[in-house]
Amino acid sequence: MPKRRRFGREVKLAAVERMLAGEKVAALSKELGVACKMLYEWRARYLSGGASALREPGQPRKEPQLEPPRTPADLGQAQARIAELERKVGQQQLKLDFFREALRQVREKRQPSDGPGASSSTPRSRR
Known part of the structure; x- marks a missing residue:
């Protein structure tokens, strides 16, 4: 080896x-x-x-460690950050729902494409 x-x-x-x-x-x-x-x-x-x-050879990988809040002020900041992120997720979900509905409506209004068995737009040449 x-x-x-x-x-x-x-x-x-x-x-x-x-x-x-x-x-x-x-x-x-x-x-x-x-x-x-x-x-x-x-x-x-x-x-x-x-x-x-890009660690050096032989060095262990450093896993990120999350530290718990140490003071009530840290806890308040963490809760405020969580609330902010939850609002952002909610806004993104609203936008996603809006665009999904818009896409569904566009697909419904679009004329069907020629699938199998549909007549062609031009006549066949007779050779």
């Missing part, structure tokens, strides 16, 4: 930046000796968490 190669954060970051600049992934993969899949994983990590998400 071949030994796994390990790449530092700088190498990963340089590879991701080259990918984002438009360089072909297959060529980059061949140059670095890394599977394309791994390059795409590095890019996904970078896009979701920035350069710090």
Whole structure:
């Protein structure tokens, strides 16, 4: 079994930046000796968490920890944020319902397309 190669954060970051600049992934993969899949994983990590998400070899992944509110003021802020987000979700749901209904009405008013067995718009040529 071949030994796994390990790449530092700088190498990963340089590879991701080259990918984002438009360089072909297959060529980059061949140059670095890394599977394309791994390059795409590095890019996904970078896009979701920035350069710090490209960890050094041997370092454990840092899972985000949610801390509970420590004071009544923190609890009040958290509850206000929850209420704000619930309002936004409600507004989005209203918009979604509106557009679904509009789309349904448009589909109902649209003339049916020619399906199987429908007559063609032009007569057949007789050869």
